[in-house]
Amino acid sequence: MSALSVRLQADQMERLNHLAKVTNRPKTFYVKELFKRHFDELEDIYLADQRLEEIREGKAKTISLSEMRDSLDLDN
Secondary structure (H helix, E strand, O other), X not given: OOOOOOXXXXXXXXXXXXXXXXXXXXXXXXXXXXXXXXXHHHHHHHHHHHHHHHXXXXXXXXXXXXXHHHHOOOOO
């Protein structure tokens, strides 16, 4: 397992400290939970944004719906 250092806003740290204290769980538990529950969504968003930028810059190729259907043999 790897370690990561993260700087949080004061209010975020206060919330995390409070949650950890009242639930008697370590702060790392909640950080790991946030990562598990939300990383896929963030990854999708940022990778889609990156791909869109590549398309706009002409660095990535797009295909039409009919080309996609043909490549997947969906018309038959």
